[in-house]
Amino acid sequence: MNLIALPAFADNYIWMLHDGARAVVVDPGEAGAVEAALDAQRLSLAAILVTHHHGDHVGGVDALRPRLQGRVYGPRREDIPQPCDPLDDGDTVEVLGLRFEVIDVPGHTAGHIAYFHDGHDPAPILFCGDTLFSAGCGRLFEGTPQQMHRSLGRLAALPGDTRVCCAHEYTLSNLRFAHAVEPDNAALADYTAWCQSTRARQLPTLPSSIARERAVNPFLRCDVPEVMASAAAHGAASREGSDVFAALRQWKNEFR
Secondary structure, three states, X not given: OEEEEEEEOOOEEEEEEEOXXXXXXXXXXXXXXXXXXXXXXXXXXXXXXXXXXXHXXXXXXXXXXXXXXXXXXXXXXXXXXXXXXXXXXXXXXXXXXXXXXXXXXXXXXXXXXXXXXXXXXXXXXXXXXXXXXXXXXXXXXXXXXXXXXXXXXXXHXXXXXXXXXXXXXXXXXHHHHHHHHOOOOHHHXXXXXXXXXHHHOOOOOOOEEHHHHHHHOHHHOOOOHHHHHHHHOOOOOOOOHHHHHHHHHHHHHHOO
């Protein structure tokens, strides 16, 4: 199975999985990049997976329907272009012979979901939309800090080798903030050097992995003393995880 990040807009990735004949795409915000990839590799479009309702994730769905030989799947509690098979936490979707579990991850939007395939050929896959980014997380447009903290906790509990397929190339920007939060984190310094070299070659920094994110992502490290201290210096109400997270998220919103 081939996993490809298709660049779209300024910094989006539309993720494509294909077996050499059929493909599934995740969050097609625009159709052109998907159509070009399908044509270049002579693939049919077997399914579309949607994580949330924002236009840069669903804008290409209707334009792709003439090529679609399967279904569109998306969160039940969000306004997704219809027809769309609605999904709730704990549901499963089978595409290209792969079984994906639906994980409810509210925070960025109220009904945001993620898709997790617990396979080991070569590693599990997580399509997490705008909930988890490498070294960062999504803004809270509709959810609360408590919701997002719980959502990220669910993702952080996945197997360490899980490939984290985020929907934006925000990594270098996120790393600058992560260094401000935890300047003595050696894993963060090593990862930053790798990401800078990778982007210099115009390659994606993604997918990341859950193990890497546990090591470098401040939003998954709200129980680490240095992260707690930085959050406290920026107004955290307590050392509780959700309060640490809330202070970090507000700090990140204003970080330049």
